[in-house]
Amino acid sequence: MTLSAADFAFVSAMVRREAAIVLAPGKEYLVEARLIPVARQVGAASVGEFLANLQRRPNPADQRRIVDALTTNETSWFRDREPFSALTDVVLPELVRTRGANRTIRLWSAASSSGQEAYSLAITLQENLPAGWSYEIVGSDISTEMIKRAEAAEYSQVEVNRGLPAAQLVQYFERSGAHWRITPGLRRNVSFKLMNLTAPLPAMPPFDVIFLRNVLIYFDVATKKSVLRNVARLLRPDGWLFLGAAETTIGIDDNYERVAAGRTSAYRVRSAAPAGAARKG
């Protein structure tokens, strides 16, 4: 069975919108082959049924599954590079100046998937925090399967080839059979929590830095607003929010302002509102 023209159009429009990837006509077989496991995973009888359900009742989790399945699903280490450079060059020096009292920094990798971003953050902090400082990284994802993978911290050969400098591979990973596993020293500082960003978020101590990258693209405007509002409650008043390159708070949530951070931009809660004061919703 091959995909109907309408289903193919639906999928290619979604992938173009959300990942800027163009699926040329003639790739129906590819879409079908890649979506068979996804349809099975969500309990649909066929790819056709899966897509029909999704068109009737859109849901971001399934959309993300499709985009992941069609856009070689390996996440890179230090993905996009720039936010990590901004962390090293701009954010950490400032935090080191302002957090001298407790010398600890908390970061959140929201939608952490298989954990590459959370561990990339850990490597960055490990290498750039002065002696005597500590850090804590929380990764969150909507999928229990992804949380399990991220906690296992084991990556295949192909996965560790993606954007990870060899010097860091030998320093922060150890061979575990056919895989590479993050060292206990690094894992100790990273934990993962099951979390749905569109639902009320669990109580957590606030974060100094939040990476919420390539997540908002999956949501409609109303949901984007509520996610950004939820996240703002967990961001320290002088904290930093990093979004994906194609995402912004502008026109969605005026409580944030865009600021330059190295060669990229980050978002900070407007300083007009004193820390702890109620902000307009």
Next chain:
Amino acid sequence: MVIDDSRAMRMILKRIVAKLNFDAVEAGDGQEALDLLATMTEVPELALIDWNMPNMNGLEFVTKVRAEPRLREMTLVMVTTESEQSQIVRALAAGAHEYVIKPFTEGAMIEKLALLGLVPTGANS
């Protein structure tokens, strides 16, 4: 410069670097690569180097290149199936700048070259 005793692997690597606008010369082992370098007036910017090859292996080649002032500017990337942690450490200690383990996807190779500043912006897509 692409150095591998497998013609198939040389072809794959040449295809990838061609996308980044590199013209590649090929050698089938370390000795052949050194001989070729001796005849070249312009030293290549980049060498992708297999480890296990007849005559002279990739590690010996890296060591010899590092000892040769004329070749100092060349960026050396091991591209090999040797995947023990200790082997990666050896290669980096000998002077390799990066290390790519086979099998690698085209995207992974381009990302590694981007780490070394060898990918023009916009080419990585």
Next chain:
Amino acid sequence: MSEPVVTEGDLAEMVEQVWVSYLDPEGVSPLVQNGEVKQPTEVHSTVSITGSWHGHLVYASSVQAATRAAAAFLAMEPDEVGQEDISDVLGELANIVGGNVKAMLPAGCFLSLPTVVLAPDTASYYPAAERISGLYGTWAGEPVSISMWQSVKQEASA
């Protein structure tokens, strides 16, 4: 006998990585396992491992599957593929899997350069070795297998 040093699951994962990297980057034509140990194969590519562990890794397939692999690697049409292309590509495939397997063995092993033979049947080439794990299946309907053979110590052979 205890769990082999390299399991079928390990081989399956390496195969998947080789396929996604070179033979099937679009992810539409995987190796489908069938467990048929006795399926006929005509091309055998071997790398030997020596040092702290002795044995071989064998990549075997039909001529058609070997031709298809060579065509994928070399970006050629299958009808342009010659015997030398097959030999080169299958040699590299065994080398890639062999190198990754070696990293799972005790430290201090060495990998030989690959040897490719176009002739039926494999067992007769390794009279002093026994198979410790293997992955058998088809790729686009053609037989392909990857197996690990451990040398049998002299005193242990009957």
